Every structure is written in C-alpha cells, then in structure tokens.
Amino acid sequence: MHAGDHNAELAQALLGVSYDQLTPVQRSVIDLIATEQPSGLNPKLTGDDRTYWQRLADTIAAVGGSWTFIFSFLAVLTAWVTWNVLAGNLTFDPYPFIFLNLMMSMIAALQAPVIMMSQNRAAARDRVNAEHDYVVNLRAELEIMHLHDKLDALRSEDLVKVIKAQTETLNLLKRDMAELKARR
Template identity: 35%
Template sequence: MIYSSNQKPTQPIAPADHLRFHRAHEHLAPTFGTDRFAMRAEAFARFFGTPMFLGAQTLIVLLWIVANVSGLVHFDLYPFILLNLAFSLQAAYAAPLILLAQTRQAERDKARTEADAKHREALAILANQDSKDMLRLLRQNTDLTSATNALAARIETLTVELHRHILKMDGVGAVPPSA
C-alpha cells in the first residue's frame, strides 16, 4: 500500500490490457474466415507468391512443352492450347483469391491503425495525467522543503537562545575561580 499525507491508501494497480483496442477487431484475423474452406483458400492464396510455386510451375510448363515437342506424348501439340487453358483456369481462381486476400488485409491494416491510434491517445492522456501528478508532487516536495528549512532555522534560533540562557544561568550562580 502507498500512503501520502493527504491521501487514503491506494490499492495495487491491476495489469493493463495492452491489446484492449485490438480485441474489437479479432474477427478480421483470418483472411477468408475460420472454416475449413477458408483456411485452405488462404493457404492457396499465400502459396501463389512463393518461390516454390513459381519454380514448380516453371518446371511443369517446361516438362509439358518438352514432352509434347519431343513426341513423348501427343495430347497438346504446338500452339499448346490445353496449356493456355490450364493457365486461364489458374488465373480465373487465383485472381479472385488474391483480390479477396488484399481486401481483407486492407481491412485488418485499417483496424490495426485505428486501434493503434486509440492506444496512442490513451497513452497521451495517461502521460498528461502523470505529468500533472508529477508537478503536484514536486510542488508538495517544494512546500515540505520550505517548511523543513523554516523549522530548522527556528530550531537553530531556539538552540542559540537556550545556549545563551544556560550560559547566563551558569554565570550568576558560579563561584569565581581561585588563583
């Protein structure tokens, strides 16, 4: 417990919830939702931008073209119409998933920005209150120091007066020293 001369005892402060401004936006955390399809769609959209995806796609296209040009297979001869169809199908699914991921990411970014702004505002209010409290404590300290100095001066004055009084009393009843 902390006591002050003009305050009642204060209770211990509970730990602050540093994420209190973000909790209202937790529903935005999963990009596509929380069901199985949403999790798979998000994983798929994330996979599109990886080097592994680009490498695998390049390898598949090269094998496709080499196999058809060399005559190993004959299902998609030059101009590779089936390969173009596969790319179109991939783009038809990839584009909406990527756009959806970007839209949801923008919503999450906006929510985080708003929550961070509220948090900074709360910190500014707290800092302002702390500075007011610090100024009040400094004034109290200055007042106490002044009072202490005044009391110390008064004690010194009384000590000097008492010393003089005692010396006078010793002089009145004292016997002169013999030579």
C-alpha cells in the same frame, strides 16, 4: 466524484478538449485510463472466424505467392512443352500450345480474384491492428502525461514541505540569534 466527471476532467487535462469533442477511439482510451483497466486485445484479433472458403482463399494465396509454386509451375510448363515438342504422334497440345494457353488463362482468371479476396481480408486485419496499436500508444502517452502531472504535484507538495521546514529552521535560528544577542 461521478465517473463521467472524472472522464471529463481527464479529457480536459490530458487532451485539452471536452470529453464530448473526443472521437470514439479517444473516448475509449480516456475510459480505460479512468477505470485503470488494461487495454486488452481487440476481439477481432483473437479468433479465427474465417469461413471455409475464406481459409481456402488464404491458402491458395499463400501457395500461389510462393517460390515453391513458381518453381513447380515452371517445371510443369517445361514438361508440358518438352513432351509436346518431342513426343511425335503422342502429343496432345502441339505447337503453338493453345490448350496450355487456355489452361494458364483459366488459372490466372481464377487465382487473381482469390488472391485479391485474401489481400482484402489481410488489409481489414491490418486496419484493426493499426487501430488497436493506436489505442495502446495513445493510452501509454496519456498515462505518462498523467503520471507526469502526479509527479509534478508530489514535487510541489514536497517543495512546500521543504520550504515550510526551512522557514521553521530559519525562524528558530533567528530566535536563537536574538537570544544570544540578548545575553551579551
């Protein structure tokens, strides 16, 4: 049997539609079942192909979204305000702390897009993971259905064999009964 014919039969048997009507993901699952190959990991999930700047953005997002950063930043702000309130003539940013406000605005202006870049990459990785999980789950479900069909076929064959054996036994019993009646 040609591989395409087998795939078409599997698609019809397992999904109830022709192979041509399947989505690319569903086709890949039917192909994997037909060839009995393991699903494997999506190549996009295995390597770290991020650039230096992407790794830096991910690191900044990880640090900027941590309690360590929050407490450290709070300590720096407290020290800044305390120094500029109590230092007298040595202050470099007197109340209302305009330089501090400028620094915080610049940090926020730079940190927000960097975190968004990191989140966009995480969302893309999550989409790839979700697609891979879908393929694995769909394949498992279809494999179970396929095995169930095979078991049903085996049960049917066994049932036919049992019925034939019982019919033969019944025929032998009838013949023996007829012979016993004839002897009487």
